Amino acid sequence: MTAHYCSLAQQPAPAFAPGLAAERVGALMGGRRMWVNGTVLHYYFFDGDTDGSVIPVPGSAGTRRVSWVGGRAQRDVVRDCFREWRDLGIGIGFTEVFDRSEAELRIGFQQGDGSWSAVGRDALLPGLHERTMNFGWDLTAPGERATALHEIGHALGMQHEHQSPFAGIHWDDEAVYADLAGPPNFWSRDRTFFNILRKLDPAEVNGSVWDPQSVMEYPFAAGLILEPEQFRGGVHTPGGLSALDKEFALRWYPPLDTPRPPALTPFRSAALSLGPGEQADFTVEPSETREYAVGTFGASDSVVVVFEERDGEPRFLAGRDDGGTEHNATIRARLVRGRRYFVRVRLYSGWGSGETAVMCW
Structure with missing residues (x-):
């Protein structure tokens, strides 16, 4: 049975000035969504009666509001996953706040809207009344805690592992499109291409090797991957942070164990x-x-x-x-x-x- 998959919204490709040297473009691609180290990311759970999406009612001209509010058990799973990332000792902090105007990360639980997150600093782009992260199914179900770890990985700037050009994956494209068009995802071809088949630029992936054990990797059923041969029977992920996940996070966000930074005196460079x-x-x-x-x-x-x-x-x-x-x-x-x-x-x-x-x- 196909798993629920994270569904990132399609974003336009970054536009850089023409004529930039390849090494500059590579550096920009690799770091443009990453936070500066020492950032404390404040997260907020939508909790009001008016927090939600307005969607059309099938078969009528009317609309209805679908709530973004999640139950306590759902919120507790997400809180626990923020703690797991934090406890790696990374230089990024996480603090829950109860005023959305103070939050860089605003989290909803709209069922049926998929699970997704803004990637890294893209979370600063939506307005204060918009979500930067959503969980679209029950996080307390067996194996689904990994969804929260995965979306927080996106919030830290991490990408999907199976889209790495270093993975060497040769897909059975039509089998993938057919599989994702059915339950439980019901994806369009465009969404499937953007989240699965599209290759990322080598500079923006999480590392120079493919990590099939990563929490940023989807599990895949048999019959979707043609090569490498050992994955024709599917990709089976453990559902936790892999050694390479931890290495990537600590490389970009090393522990803040230095003394207070030096003073920057006005008018002195x-x-x-x-x-x-x-x-x-x-x-x-x-x-x-x-x-x-x-x-x-x-x-x-x-x-x-x-x-x-x-x-x-x-x-x-x-x-x-x-x-x-x-x-x-x-x-x-x-x-x-x-x-x-x-x-x-x-x-x-x-x-x-x-x-x-x-x-x-």
């Missing part, structure tokens, strides 16, 4: 000696309340994020990504005297001289 994927962190404690600018300088592609410390926890304030452009990232934000702020700069790639700096003014 700080040189950045970073390689692709590396990050520099600074603190800012403004001496006066006013609008400040924080920006990078030099020939590089980077993302800059400013956090405000509240109750000992960094809260996202503003971010800017200059990846793929010839312009440096600059953020303007009102900083308040007596509060502490964190500036985090993550490099995609350096080009030209590769010499870069960050400054607050």
